[in-house]
Amino acid sequence: MRICRTKAELRAARTDLGLRGARIGLVPTMGYLHDGHLSLIRAARAETDRVIATIFVNPTQFGPTEDLASYPRDTDRDLALLRAENVDAVFLPEPGEMYAEDAETVVETTELAGVLIGALRPGHFRGVATVVTKLFNLTRPDRAYFGQKDYQQLCVIRRMVRDLDIGVEVRGMPTRRECDGLALSSRNVRLTAAARAQAPALYRALLAGQAALEAGRGVAAAQDAIRAALADADLALVRSVDIRDAQSLAQVPDRPDAPVVILLAVAFGDVLLIDNLVATPKRPA
Ligand code: PAF
Numbered sequence: 389m390r391i392c393r394t395k396a397e398l399r400a401a402r403t404d405l406g407l408r409g410a411r412i413g414l415v416p417t418m419g420y421l422h423d424g425h426l427s428l429i430r431a432a433r434a435e436t437d438r439v440i441a442t443i444f445v446n447p448t449q450f451g452p453t454e455d456l457a458s459y460p461r462d463t464d465r466d467l468a469l470l471r472a473e474n475v476d477a478v479f480l481p482e483p484g485e486m487y488a489e490d491a492e493t494v495v496e497t498t499e500l501a502g503v504l505i506g507a508l509r510p511g512h513f514r515g516v517a518t519v520v521t522k523l524f525n526l527t528r529p530d531r532a533y534f535g536q537k538d539y540q541q542l543c544v545i546r547r548m549v550r551d552l553d554i555g556v557e558v559r560g561m562p563t564r565r566e567c568d569g570l571a572l573s574s575r576n577v578r579l580t581a582a583a584r585a586q587a588p589a590l591y592r593a594l595l596a597g598q599a600a601l602e603a604g605r606g607v608a609a610a611q612d613a614i615r616a617a618l619a620d621a622d623l624a625l626v627r628s629v630d631i632r633d634a635q636s637l638a639q640v641p642d643r644p645d646a647p648v649v650i651l652l653a654v655a656f657g658d659v660l661l662i663d664n665l666v667a668t669p670k671r672p673a
Contacts, residue, residue, distance in 0.1 A: 389470060390477040394485055398526050401477040402440070406528075410437035414529035414556075416520060419443040420460040420574035421469050424564040428533040429473045431561055440527050441470050442479040444486065449515030455658060460577050479526070486522065495521045497547045500637060504651055505540050505662065508627055513544045520545055524556055532556050537563040537571050539649055539664040543637055563663070565591065571663045583656035586621040590652050593617035594665040597631070597650045604670030606642040607631045614650065627653040627660065634666050644669045 392398040406412055413432030417425050432439045443466055450456035463480065470478050494514050500506070501513035524532065534542050542560045549558055564572045569591030570584075579587060596617040600610035614629050633640050634647040651664045 389467075389475055391467070392477060392479045393481060395481070395526055398440075398477070398479045402527050405438040405440070405476050411530040412436060412527060413439045414523065414527050414532040415439065415441045415475075416523050416532065416534070417441060417443055418445045418459065418574065419466050420462055420577070421466045422564075422572045422574060424535050424537065424572040426469065426473060427564055428535060428561055429470070429475060431559065432531065432533050433474065435559070436529075436531055438476045439474075440477045440479065440529065441475050442523055442527075444479070444481055444519070446486075446515055446519040447483050448487070448518060449512050451509055451511060454509070455575075455578070458578065458658075460574050479523075486519070494518045495548060495552070497544050497551070500540070500544050500547055504628065504630055504632070504637065505653060508653060508660075513541070516541055517544055517548050521548070521552075521554070524554055529556055531559055533559045533561060535563060536560045537573065537663065539651060540637065569595075571661075573661065575659050575661065578659045579656055580623075583623050583659070586623050587656065587661060589618050589621040589624060590654055590661060590663045593629075594650055594652060594663060597629075598665050598667040601631070601644075601648065601650075601667040601669040604643075604672065606669075607640060607644065607648075608642055610650070610667075614652070618654065621654075623656055625655040627655055643672055645671055 390401045392401050413436030415428045415432050445459050447456055495517040496514045506513050546558050549556055568588040570587050593614045597610040597614040600613040611629055618624055618626055630651045631648050634649040640648055647666055647668045649664050649666050653662045
């Protein structure tokens with residue numbers, strides 16, 4: 389596995405790996421890898437010829453009061469996991485390698501970046517779109533792999549790729565969960581034991597909302613079912629519960645006639661957990 393710490397090393401690795409028309413799969417991550425990341429790597433392995441992973445805790449997608457400093461990191465363990473998955477190259481830049489001191493160019497999906505998680509975390513999706521564009525430019529992948537757990541992020545990246553005619557196929561892969569339903573996330577390690585015990589309430593709430601919608605009970609009733617399912621988790625601060633069009637993330641009427649996505653953001657202390665589930669509302673008879 390080639391370990392690239394500079395853009396020049398990554399570009400050279402990309403050129404070598406792409407020889408004879410080999411298709412390149414890119415898996416961008418912020419490290420502290422878990423099974424969700426490994427499922428993206430395995431999908432890339434299965435669908436492309438060469439796999440490049442990146443590990444970069446991107447400072448520009450964190451707000452000034454967010455958890456950049458405490459975001460979990462374990463590079464040695466990550467490298468061992470990537471080696472075991474036969475990843476061909478990994479890019480591990482320092483922030484100073486990624487961004488020039490006077491960098492001023494950004495990529496932003498102007499509408500999508502400001503709603504939902506974007507309203508809770510101003511500037512977050514501008515940071516994501518900008519760094520993902522840079523990673524695409526550096527690695528010129530045929531396909532890039534992202535988890536559906538970060539549903540809005542996936543929508544932002546798809547929109548950006550479409551709007552800017554970036555020739556990358558974006559693959560969204562299913563959320564991986566613990567046995568009790570908690571979605572895998574690098575941030576889970578920062579939950580206290582008591583919060584970890586309550587965190588599966590998110591998935592139970594999503595299932596309750598999905599069941600309400602699929603029984604034809606409408607969006608308002610689904611919202612009630614979701615909040616009721618979260619009520620017992622007394623350490624949880626519910627930051628947002630949204631039910632949106634699954635394709636566009638647009639607002640929906642109480643009786644939607646197309647698939648919707650239920651999006652939850654719940655804080656346990658300073659750990660913000662997000663999760664989502666798609667539902668196909670039952671149409672009124
Ligand atoms: O999902 C993540 O881990 C990050 O937002 C990403 C896509 C690697 C960009 O920093």
